[in-house]
Amino acid sequence: MPSNVTLRKSLFLPVALPLSGLYNWLIWFILERKYQKKAIIYSFVNNHFLIGGNFPFRAQHALSVFDIIHNWWEFPWHKKLHQTLVARNIRAYDKILTDSPVIAKKLNSIKIRHHIMLPGVGLELLNTASSSSEVAPVFFGNLRSNSDIDLVRRVSEFYNTKLLGLIDSSINGSIGNASYLGEFNSADLVKQISKYNIILLPYDGGEFSKTIAPAKYFEALATGALVVTRAEMKHLPGFDEYIVKLNDLSEASLEGLQDALVKQQNNRGSQIEFAKQHLWEKRFSNMFAFLEVN
Numbered sequence: 455m456p457s458n459v460t461l462r463k464s465l466f467l468p469v470a471l472p473l474s475g476l477y478n479w480l481i482w483f484i485l486e487r488k489y490q491k492k493a494i495i496y497s498f499v500n501n502h503f504l505i506g507g508n509f510p511f512r513a514q515h516a517l518s519v520f521d522i523i524h525n526w527w528e529f530p531w532h533k534k535l536h537q538t539l540v541a542r543n544i545r546a547y548d549k550i551l552t553d554s555p556v557i558a559k560k561l562n563s564i565k566i567r568h569h570i571m572l573p574g575v576g577l578e579l580l581n582t583a584s585s586s587s588e589v590a591p592v593f594f595g596n597l598r599s600n601s602d603i604d605l606v607r608r609v610s611e612f613y614n615t616k617l618l619g620l621i622d623s624s625i626n627g628s629i630g631n632a633s634y635l636g637e638f639n640s641a642d643l644v645k646q647i648s649k650y651n652i653i654l655l656p657y658d659g660g661e662f663s664k665t666i667a668p669a670k671y672f673e674a675l676a677t678g679a680l681v682v683t684r685a686e687m688k689h690l691p692g693f694d695e696y697i698v699k700l701n702d703l704s705e706a707s708l709e710g711l712q713d714a715l716v717k718q719q720n721n722r723g724s725q726i727e728f729a730k731q732h733l734w735e736k737r738f739s740n741m742f743a744f745l746e747v748n
Contacts, residue, residue, distance in 0.1 A: 469501055470532050478503035490515040500526050500539045502546045520547035522557050525665045555689045556665040569744035573669035574734035575676040578644050581726050583679035584651040589712055592650035594618040595670050602656035603628050605684050608703040657685035676729035680718045696725045
């Protein structure tokens with residue numbers, strides 16, 4: 455860790471527990487407050503007691519930032535409580551960030567000044583996909599039980615599909631004919647991706663996919679590969695222009711990937727130029743500018 459960054463393992467309790475409010479405030483005032491002196495508090499947690507709750511008596515931090523990485527308004531458990539807490543947090547913290555265009559739209563509707571920090575992409579991924587016209591699909595990342603396993607399995611029935619990264623043990627027997635090649639460091643991953651021209655984004659069709667902005671999305675676009683999913687993510691920039699969304703997994707749809715790949719070659723340059731607008735360097739520059747403005 456950098457010398458000027460401190461990770462705190464706090465003793466705060468979940469706000470849903472009885473009497474947790476008083477307990478959390480005392481923990482903050484007695485134990486945590488002194489560590490926050492002149493610091494930037496960057497919180498992903500839906501708990502405003504991290505900065506003193508409703509009574510930030512003698513708070514010592516320099517700046518507080520609440521990063522809304524989850525759609526707390528729509529959580530399936532303690533929904534009313536989460537909505538109450540997020541309403542407090544967005545008023546209590548000095549700066550509000552989010553990585554979701556959907557959440558940003560909601561913040562706009564309630565007139566909360568914020569900054570949208572979408573994931574970015576590194577230069578090393580630009581224009582790295584194969585330019586071959588023969589279909590060669592790949593997935594890279596973390597394949598879990600809540601991923602669209604049917605997409606991976608069906609595509610692997612038609613094409614020689616490879617999986618790179620991590621596969622949750624719960625789905626080991628569910629990936630069909632796809633071949634798992636293991637984990638790779640970032641440099642080797644780029645070399646691996648150069649062998650493929652279709653990247654699968656196996657996000658499910660639930661509410662989660664309708665608000666998230668995964669880094670994998672921009673990374674896949676940057677490679678120049680044809681990007682295929684079944685998830686509805688129109689809230690993400692470039693989705694309608696550059697993503698192939700399969701409405702079903704029929705034989706005709708999957709065989710159609712060959713034609714889609716040929717057509718995509720004409721669009722590849724535009725797709726890569728679009729991805730260049732989302733480099734991490736630009737993302738952080740804009741975020742720092744937002745944090746520095748009073």
